[in-house]
Amino acid sequence: MATAVQTFGSTLRWWRTNRRYSQLQLAIEAEVSSRHISFLETGRAKPSREMVVHLAIALDLSLRDRNALLDAAGYAPVYPHSALDAPEMDDVRRVLGQILAAHSPNPAVVVDRRGELIDANTAAFALIGATVAPDSAALTPSVNINRLALHPEGIKPRTADWELGAANVLQRLEREQAHRPADEQLEALLAEMLSYPGVEELRRHAALPTGADLLVPLEVNTFDGATIRLVSTVATIGAPYDVTLDELRLETFFPSDNATRDVLARWQPDGEAGGAGPTG
Numbered sequence: 001m002a003t004a005v006q007t008f009g010s011t012l013r014w015w016r017t018n019r020r021y022s023q024l025q026l027a028i029e030a031e032v033s034s035r036h037i038s039f040l041e042t043g044r045a046k047p048s049r050e051m052v053v054h055l056a057i058a059l060d061l062s063l064r065d066r067n068a069l070l071d072a073a074g075y076a077p078v079y080p081h082s083a084l085d086a087p088e089m090d091d092v093r094r095v096l097g098q099i100l101a102a103h104s105p106n107p108a109v110v111v112d113r114r115g116e117l118i119d120a121n122t123a124a125f126a127l128i129g130a131t132v133a134p135d136s137a138a139l140t141p142s143v144n145i146n147r148l149a150l151h152p153e154g155i156k157p158r159t160a161d162w163e164l165g166a167a168n169v170l171q172r173l174e175r176e177q178a179h180r181p182a183d184e185q186l187e188a189l190l191a192e193m194l195s196y197p198g199v200e201e202l203r204r205h206a207a208l209p210t211g212a213d214l215l216v217p218l219e220v221n222t223f224d225g226a227t228i229r230l231v232s233t234v235a236t237i238g239a240p241y242d243v244t245l246d247e248l249r250l251e252t253f254f255p256s257d258n259a260t261r262d263v264l265a266r267w268q269p270d271g272e273a274g275g276a277g278p279t280g
Helices: 004-018 023-028 034-042 050-059 063-072 087-103 121-131 147-149 164-179 186-196 198-207 258-267
Strands: 108-111 115-119 216-219 227-236 250-256
Touching: 004 023, 004 034, 004 063, 023 034, 023 050, 050 063, 050 121, 087 108, 115 186, 115 198, 115 227, 121 227, 121 250, 121 258, 147 164, 164 186, 164 198, 164 216, 227 258, 250 258
Parallel strands: none
Antiparallel strands: 108 115, 108 250, 216 227, 227 250
16 A cells, blocks of 8 residues: 555655656745655655645645645645535525626626536516427536537537637637546546537637636527627636635626617616525
């Protein structure tokens, strides 16, 4: 059976090569000697808990992966991983609900690292209901914004210039998976998305990230004949202290014209209080 030191050494080497660092490059980034990196990878030296966290930060690991690296070294996780419905997350849920409410009548959603819907305001649910059939396979096994965008029964049939927006969605998912290469769920999700018709070809539309990626245009035709023109942007929680918070994403949509503003206003029920509450 492999010891914790051997397990840590091989795991550190895997992350270092995945990040395309030489031992010298990682040593410079972590401000340690390259000899020490070599000793850690070969199991000739055992890292302290602080050194494991230090190297994980130098390698730009997510909080989930930092905990996994600590586990490989034989240490308990440093970063908590709380369920969103846990009592200690009450303030987080309240703030997210207030953000969703404040964004009404414009759509807004909270999703996890895989794009699974966690919470949304009424406008977001109205937008989905106006463009995706309730029995659509794009809504199963769960509501996922990547699946809604890329599945042939999602918004694709009702979207103008689908390739433009879909390429951005795919590229964003690929960046997420590249940042978390040890995440098997993300890997499986990406494989699923690439299996859909026309999605693999979207890679030809890929471009280097620019400031224009901040706002992604979306034009869809609703079942009742309205044309909705929106731009969307995605935000993360700064300086997260919990794995769950580290993996939350807030996607907000803004109308691009007055006709869209009018439609969104009609979708807004009187006295809406905010998000519909966590879905899982």
